[in-house]
Amino acid sequence: ALTQKIGLVSKDTIIDYCHLLERMDILIDLQAFDQNKKQGFPRKARKFHFFDPFIYQTILNWIKKEGRLNHLDIESTLVEACVASHCYRHYKTFYFKGQGEVDVIFLKKEIVQAIEVKWSHQIRPADLKTLKQFKYAIVVSKSLASGDHEGLLSRPVCQFLYEFD
Numbered sequence: 001a002l003t004q005k006i007g008l009v010s011k012d013t014i015i016d017y018c019h020l021l022e023r024m025d026i027l028i029d030l031q032a033f034d035q036n037k038k039q040g041f042p043r044k045a046r047k048f049h050f051f052d053p054f055i056y057q058t059i060l061n062w063i064k065k066e067g068r069l070n071h072l073d074i075e076s077t078l079v080e081a082c083v084a085s086h087c088y089r090h091y092k093t094f095y096f097k098g099q100g101e102v103d104v105i106f107l108k109k110e111i112v113q114a115i116e117v118k119w120s121h122q123i124r125p126a127d128l129k130t131l132k133q134f135k136y137a138i139v140v141s142k143s144l145a146s147g148d149h150e151g152l153l154s155r156p157v158c159q160f161l162y163e164f165d
Helices: 002-006 011-023 053-065 074-090 157-163
Strands: 027-034 039-041 047-050 093-097 101-108 111-118 136-141 147-149 152-156
Touching (some): 074 157
Parallel strands (some): 027 093, 136 152
Antiparallel strands (some): 027 047
């Protein structure tokens, strides 16, 4: 999908660039999660996040000037990247794609932890359908209050990041 959005660059070149950026600790590469094996699917689509919001903003502005990208919700993307990179620093981290998507999955002592990042004031039940498949799941949101969303634990992003171990 990335090669289609950028265009004029081969898939192998994009893969090489992504591996280089990952080795430089600029980019994190999240594999799709296999629930049965509790590991990544190496051949499935991957999800990439930048460690540093400044680098993300710089590259995004360059791509926009080139006319290759029109609209993107920058704030929610940055928050999701922040949560994913924070988890990635401590645990083997993935994402899950089924009927819907779960933003971050990590293994803590062989226990699967699932996190959905919702950077809006309104969270729809349909947004949490896939997250409910996981026993240990949390919604990380823009809200400043902890609580319960559709039977799932909900925490403000700042609290989640502060208390994360």
